[in-house]
Structure formats: C-alpha cells, structure tokens
Amino acid sequence: xxxxxxxxxxxxxxxxxxxxxxxxxxxxxxxxxxxxxxxxxxxxxxxxxxxxxxxxxxxxxxxxxxxxxxxxxxxxxxxxxxxxxxxxxxxxxxxxxxxxxxxxxxxxxxxxxxxxxxxxxxxxxxxxxxxxxxxxxxx
Amino acid sequence: xxxxxxxxxxxxxxxxxxxxxxxxxxxxxxxxxxxxxxxxxxxxxxxxxxxxxxxxxxxxxxxxxxxxxxxxxxxxxxxxxxxxxxxxxxxxxxxxxxxxxxxxxxxxxxxxxxxxxxxxxxxxxxxxxxxxxxxxxxxxxxxxxxxxxxxxxxxxxxxxxxxxxxxxxxxxxxxxxxxxxxxxxxxxxxxxxxxxxxxxxxxxxxxxxxxxxxxxxxxxxxxxxxxxxxxxxxxxxxxxxxxxxxxxxxxxxxxxxxxxxxxxxxxxxxxxxxxxxxxxxxxxxxxxxxxxxxxxxxxxxxxxxxxxxxxxxxxxxxxxxxxxxxxxxxxxxxxxxxxxxxxxxxxxxxxxxxxxxxxxxxxxxxxxxxxxxxxxxxxxxxxxxxxxxxxxxxxxxxxxxxxx
Numbered sequence: 001x002x003x004x005x006x007x008x009x010x011x012x013x014x015x016x017x018x019x020x021x022x023x024x025x026x027x028x029x030x031x032x033x034x035x036x037x038x039x040x041x042x043x044x045x046x047x048x049x050x051x052x053x054x055x056x057x058x059x060x061x062x063x064x065x066x067x068x069x070x071x072x073x074x075x076x077x078x079x080x081x082x083x084x085x086x087x088x089x090x091x092x093x094x095x096x097x098x099x100x101x102x103x104x105x106x107x108x109x110x111x112x113x114x115x116x117x118x119x120x121x122x123x124x125x126x127x128x129x130x131x132x133x134x135x136x137x138x139x
Numbered sequence: 140x141x142x143x144x145x146x147x148x149x150x151x152x153x154x155x156x157x158x159x160x161x162x163x164x165x166x167x168x169x170x171x172x173x174x175x176x177x178x179x180x181x182x183x184x185x186x187x188x189x190x191x192x193x194x195x196x197x198x199x200x201x202x203x204x205x206x207x208x209x210x211x212x213x214x215x216x217x218x219x220x221x222x223x224x225x226x227x228x229x230x231x232x233x234x235x236x237x238x239x240x241x242x243x244x245x246x247x248x249x250x251x252x253x254x255x256x257x258x259x260x261x262x263x264x265x266x267x268x269x270x271x272x273x274x275x276x277x278x279x280x281x282x283x284x285x286x287x288x289x290x291x292x293x294x295x296x297x298x299x300x301x302x303x304x305x306x307x308x309x310x311x312x313x314x315x316x317x318x319x320x321x322x323x324x325x326x327x328x329x330x331x332x333x334x335x336x337x338x339x340x341x342x343x344x345x346x347x348x349x350x351x352x353x354x355x356x357x358x359x360x361x362x363x364x365x366x367x368x369x370x371x372x373x374x375x376x377x378x379x380x381x382x383x384x385x386x387x388x389x390x391x392x393x394x395x396x397x398x399x400x401x402x403x404x405x406x407x408x409x410x411x412x413x414x415x416x417x418x419x420x421x422x423x424x425x426x427x428x429x430x431x432x433x434x435x436x437x438x439x440x441x442x443x444x445x446x447x448x449x450x451x452x453x454x455x456x457x458x459x460x461x462x463x464x465x466x467x468x469x470x471x472x473x474x475x476x477x478x479x480x481x482x483x484x485x486x487x488x489x490x491x492x493x494x495x496x497x498x499x500x501x502x503x504x505x506x507x508x509x510x511x512x513x514x515x516x517x518x519x520x521x522x523x524x525x526x527x528x529x530x531x532x533x534x535x536x537x538x539x540x541x542x543x
Binding site: 001002003004005006007008010011035036037043062063064065066067068069070071072073074075078081083085092093094095096097108109119120123125127 | 264265267270273274280281282283284285287290296299304308309311312361365366367409422
C-alpha cells in the first residue's frame with residue numbers, strides 16, 4: 001500500500017515524466033519563467049497554456065525534518081524518514097524525501113540529485129539523495 | 140494605509156464563553172458550540188434572540204453550521220453570516236468580518252465561535268482515516284489516492300501530512316538561517332514550552348493544570364518530527380469557545396468593561412497559506428511584514444504599548460517566530476530572547492498566559508482571544524498587572540489588537 005498522487009489534466013504531465021525517470025517543471029512559452037507546482041496560467045505574465053521543460057534534477061536541501069512518529073498508517077514502517085524541501089538548480093523548490101543516506105547525516109545546503117522510485121503500480125515519485133561529489137567528500 | 144482606521148474602538152467584545160476542555164467530552168461538537176455560545180451571551184447579558192450575525196471558521200475545520208445554531212438556539216433571523224478558510228488563518232479574519240459587519244450596519248450582535256470534538260471527529264495529528272481531513276485507503280492494502288487540493292498531492296505521497304511535520308520544517312529553517320545549534324534551538328523551544336506549562340499549572344481550565352514539567356521532562360520526551368519533541372506540539376482535545384461582538388455604543392449599555400477592537404487583520408499571498416507547501420520566498424516570512432505593519436498602524440499603537448500577547452501555538456516554534464514577525468524582537472534574536480528574558484509573568488512581554496495550545500487546550504486560537512479578553516478585564520488567572528492592550532496573533536498574519 002502506498003500514498004499516491006491523484007492526477008488531473010494539469011498535474012498528469014509531471015507524474016508521467018516521473019514514471020519515465022525525468023523531472024520536469026512548467027515553463028511559460030511567452031516569458032520563459034519556470035515554476036512548480038503546475039498552474040493553469042503563467043503567474044508572471046498570465047499567458048495561457050504553459051509548457052513543460054526538463055530540469056537537471058540537481059538541487060540543495062532548503063530545510064528538512066526527520067520524522068520519527070508516523071501520522072498515517074501507510075508510513076508506519078517507513079520511520080524514521082527525512083522530509084525535505086529541495087531547491088532545484090533552476091530555481092523552483094519542491095517537497096520531497098531524502099533517501100540513500102542515514103537521517104542524521106542530512107544537512108542544510110547539502111547538494112542532492114533526483115532519483116526515482118516506483119511506489120505503486122505505474123506511480124513513480126522523484127526522491128533526492130546526496131549528490132555523488134558530496135559523498136566523495138565524506139558526506 | 141489610506142483614510143481612517145477601519146475599527147478604531149467602534150466595536151467591542153462584550154461576552155466570552157467556553158466549555159470545559161478535555162480529551163473526550165460527553166457532548167458532540169454541536170452540543171459544545173451551544174454551551175459556549177450560551178455562556179458568551181449570558182456573559183454579555185444578551186439572549187439568543189438578540190443575535191443577528193455569525194462568523195465562523197470555514198469547514199472542514201468548523202463542523203457546526205449556521206443552520207444548526209439558528210435552529211437549536213431559536214435565533215429569529217440571521218442577516219449576516221460569513222466563513223473564513225485556512226484554519227488558524229481564520230483567527231483574525233472572523234473578528235475582522237464581525238467588526239466590519241457591525242460598523243457597516245449589516246448586523247448588530249455577532250457571535251463568533253469554534254467547536255471541536257477530536258474524540259469523535261478525528262484527531263488533527265492523524266492524516267489517515269482517524270483524522271478529520273485524512274485520507275484512508277479504499278480497502279485492505281489498497282493505495283491511498285491524494286486529491287489535487289491545495290497542492291496536497293505534491294506533499295502527502297512523501298509522508299508530509301500533518302501540521303507538526305510542516306512546522307518542523309519551519310523550525311529547522313529558522314535554525315539554518317540564523318546559524319543555531321541543535322542545543323540553541325532546544326533551549327529556545329523548551330523555554331517557551333516550559334513557561335507555558337507553568338502558566339497552565341495556575342489555570343484551573345487548563346488540561347495540563349496538574350502536570351508539572353521541567354527541563355528533564357521536556358528533553359526526555361520523544362522526538363515526533365525533529366527538531367520538535369512531544370511537548371513542542373499542541374494538545375488534541377474537545378471543547379468550544381465563543382465571543383460576542385457588538386458596537387461600542389451598545390457595549391457600554393451592557394457592561395462597564397467592554398474590550399474594544401483596535402484592529403483585526405487577515406492576509407494571503409502566494410504559497411503563504413499556513414498549511415501550504417512553501418515553494419517560493421523565504422519560509423520564515425510566513426507573516427508578511429506588511430501585514431504586521433498594517434495591524435499596528437490601524438490600531439494606532441506601537442509594540443511597546445502591548446501589555447500581553449497570545450500567540451497561536453500549534454507548536455512551540457510559532458510563538459518564537461511570532462515575537463520577531465510581529466516586530467517585538469529583531470529577526471534572528473528571539474531564540475536568545477526567550478532563553479534569557481523569557482515569556483513569563485515578569486518578562487517584558489508575557490506570552491500565552493493561559494498556557495496556550497501547548498498546555499491549556501487547542502481551540503484554533505480562540506482560547507487565546509478569550510484569554511486576552513480576561514486579561515483586559517483584569518480577571519485572568521495569570522493576570523498581567525494593569526493590562527490595557529493585548530495582541531492575539533497567528534503566525535500567518537491573522538491577528539487582532541484589543542484594548543480595554
């Protein structure tokens with residue numbers, strides 16, 4: 001059992017890209033601004049029909065918390081887990097979880113990169129793990 | 140700001156009422172709402188038939204509706220009713236709407252209330268089927284599908300589902316921005332939690348009145364969502380609060396100690412809703428500085444004029460940051476301020492003198508309004524001497540300044 005995102009016409013392209021192990025954000029086809037999560041129009045120039053652009057999947061940890069008490073039974077076996085807000089190199093931030101590192105080694109400003117994990121049939125979520133260069137320098 | 144302030148002592152709170160607070164009270168939320176409203180009306184010397192306006196927290200937070208109250212109280216006719224969304228963000232808004240209705244002549248006597256039965260309606264600390272807004276699965280082993288509502292579908296699949304987890308992200312961000320060690324943050328949050336517990340120990344209405352808490356108790360409590368420990372988080376309980384708003388002119392005929400509304404505000408900016416996902420701007424700026432300036436400018440008072448503050452405290456982090464965001468302490472210094480000067484009875488600004496959500500009860504900030512009224516009447520259990528002006532504020536810019 002997993003907690004999975006409901007998909008709408010607006011949000012489906014994001015999750016379909018994730019299923020293909022790609023991270024995308026919306027981009028205004030008129031003024032070029034990027035943002036996340038998706039909106040029906042560009043919040044800057046209000047142009048309709050925003051497009052999608054791939055992002056590298058590199059970012060840094062903006063803030064985080066180690067969850068040690070589950071508030072939903074779906075996560076009872078997952079604790080402790082590390083929730084984070086990650087700031088992408090391209091600017092937008094997103095809510096995610098940090099994997100591939102002991103919780104006590106997560107720190108603010110840490111370089112991270114996107115990894116993809118299938119959590120249910122046909123549903124893949126982008127997670128983040130320490131970027132390789134960061135690991136080489138001792139984590 | 141242009142023109143004259145919107146309220147300027149033309150509106151007053153003339154009655155307050157509450158139920159007992161407890162883990163599992165015998166009544167439904169409807170029962171509790173009626174008890175608190177009748178108590179508030181009796182306190183004001185008014186009858187249900189005098190009520191012609193109601194302002195409340197919007198569903199799904201407030202479970203008791205206007206038709207339920209009109210029917211059960213026999214209110215002949217409501218001619219103004221309004222609901223304010225976004226949980227704690229409604230705290231200042233419900234008073235702003237009530238006061239605006241009175242000054243505009245849309246209503247004469249407005250009841251504001253909040254009723255909560257977490258024992259029956261679900262715990263706010265649960266995000267599954269045991270929580271009021273929770274998402275349960277369709278059956279054994281089935282996946283839980285999160286609707287795309289307020290961007291929840293971009294947060295819940297990762298297990299970011301409860302207020303305590305969100306506020307842990309705020310608190311960690313505070314430590315990051317201002318360079319606090321874990322011990323610095325523990326001392327700051329613990330100072331607030333322990334001070335509020337001491338207030339509650341002297342408040343017969345507080346759920347924690349008989350439960351002492353020292354530093355060892357605080358530090359030994361289990362981590363819930365780091366850096367927040369068990370006693371950094373608010374209580375979960377049943378109970379109800381209500382107050383009655385009318386014109387200053389009517390108020391003076393009802394009692395000799397009305398509490399006047401100097402200002403009441405609400406605010407909303409992109410990605411600044413209190414339970415939102417924080418994808419732009421600085422996370423610490425959840426209270427926009429412009430909203431704080433407006434609150435004080437409309438009240439016509441300064442920070443030094445505030446005698447007591449009741450800050451919304453779903454977690455101990457929120458009063459800490461509120462001291463800064465409302466302008467009482469410079470940015471980045473509240474952690475040191477609360478550890479050194481503190482927020483107790485002899486501090487420069489006593490905070491959450493009823494014990495707050497951490498140690499009196501959780502009523503979505505409404506019990507803080509009632510405490511402010513008691514302080515200004517001079518009837519609080521932890522009375523601040525000669526309190527004349529009080530601030531009640533949520534961290535996202537929903538606030539009020541009241542005066543006797």
